[in-house]
Amino acid sequence: LLYPFEGSKRANVDYEDLNRLSPTEFLNDNIINFYLRHIEENLRHKNPLLHQETHFFNTFFYERLSMKGDKQRNMEGVLKWTAKIDLFKKNYVIVPINER
Numbered sequence: 641l642l643y644p645f646e647g648s649k650r651a652n653v654d655y656e657d658l659n660r661l662s663p664t665e666f667l668n669d670n671i672i673n674f675y676l677r678h679i680e681e682n683l684r685h686k687n688p689l690l691h692q693e694t695h696f697f698n699t700f701f702y703e704r705l706s707m708k709g710d711k712q713r714n715m716e717g718v719l720k721w722t723a724k725i726d727l728f729k730k731n732y733v734i735v736p737i738n739e740r
Contacts, residue, residue, distance in 0.1 A: 695734065
């Protein structure tokens with residue numbers, strides 16, 4: 641399942657991911673990113689001004705940011721994610737954290 645159906649920022653949920661919706665299971669990155677895209681798209685349609693003031697990262701951003709090891713390499717990865725965005729012009733920055 642892809643959401644939204646069109647565009648470059650689509651989130652994918654596989655059939656196997658649906659088991660993560662059980663009450664005794666933890667959510668995985670695919671489920672969280674899918675729901676964040678849903679929230680972002682709803683915000684874009686219902687409140688375009690607030691959407692322009694908000695930036696949504698996916699769960700892999702924090703994972704890259706907090707990786708152990710070569711800090712310079714981690715920072716280079718983060719800079720690539722933010723190269724086209726001026727985060728200082730955003731009022732809200734959403735950084736989901738999914739730690740296992």
